[in-house]
Amino acid sequence: MLRRLEEDVRRALRVYLIMGSTNCPAGVDPAELLREAIEGGVTCFQFREKGPGSLAGEAKLELAKRLQAVCRARGVPFIVNDDVSLAAAVSADGIHVGQDDEPAASVRARVGAGAIVGVSAHTVDEARRALADGADYLGIGPIFPTGSKPDAAAPQGTRLLRDLRSAGIAAPLVGIGGIAPGNAGSVLAAGADGVSVISAITLAPSPREAARLLAGAGTAWDRSR
Numbered sequence: 001m002l003r004r005l006e007e008d009v010r011r012a013l014r015v016y017l018i019m020g021s022t023n024c025p026a027g028v029d030p031a032e033l034l035r036e037a038i039e040g041g042v043t044c045f046q047f048r049e050k051g052p053g054s055l056a057g058e059a060k061l062e063l064a065k066r067l068q069a070v071c072r073a074r075g076v077p078f079i080v081n082d083d084v085s086l087a088a089a090v091s092a093d094g095i096h097v098g099q100d101d102e103p104a105a106s107v108r109a110r111v112g113a114g115a116i117v118g119v120s121a122h123t124v125d126e127a128r129r130a131l132a133d134g135a136d137y138l139g140i141g142p143i144f145p146t147g148s149k150p151d152a153a154a155p156q157g158t159r160l161l162r163d164l165r166s167a168g169i170a171a172p173l174v175g176i177g178g179i180a181p182g183n184a185g186s187v188l189a190a191g192a193d194g195v196s197v198i199s200a201i202t203l204a205p206s207p208r209e210a211a212r213l214l215a216g217a218g219t220a221w222d223r224s225r
């Protein structure tokens with residue numbers, strides 16, 4: 001399969017929902033939440049099944065397949081967090097890894113040229129290394145304080161996004177951490193191609209409306225340029 005075009009990845013990052021079963025309010029079906037969020041404007045999805053109470057084994061695989069089916073029916077890329085074996089088992093569109101996970105070069109070797117590889121980076125050096133290792137996009141965060149990742153580093157604001165662009169890095173970038181409709185514009189203005197969120201959508205009274213507002217922040221940013 002041909003390597004994804006960079007511009008396709010850039011466009012997909014615009015409103016990037018990350019979610020696992022533990023991010024959903026009690027009694028809410030993750031597949032239904034995802035369906036609503038995509039209807040609202042989500043352009044990419046990452047299955048991140050992590051932390052206390054998260055699913056494992058067959059139950060994790062089953063949920064991955066259900067969420068992938070929702071994405072497929074709507075043409076939204078389905079990315080798996082960290083678990084390269086799961087990504088391979090379901091033929092996911094891509095895989096996202098952090099600095100403490102399997103290195104990007106070995107992930108790229110395992111998933112092949114046709115899959116999207118995303119890497120979390122916290123410095124310009126980490127970003128350069130990930131791109132040299134074959135990453136298609138970088139996740140930059142946490143931008144703002146987040147309640148969704150207990151081991152997140154200190155919030156760094158939009159500075160690293162600006163530094164990466166000033167350093168001439170043109171690769172697709174997505175901001176993450178504490179992003180919501182009200183601050184998404186500042187993340188795009190700093191150089192991100194999109195915003196990645198968990199709670200702004202999963203804990204919103206209406207995931208559809210939250211996604212619509214995040215997509216609207218992108219449209220407003222495009223118009224202001």
Ligand code: 3NM
Nearest residue numbers: 141142146148177178197198199
């Ligand atoms: N990674 P919310 S912050 C999964 O900084 C994740 O790399 C981060 O959740 C990083 O949108 C984060 O609810 C959690 O703040 C994002």
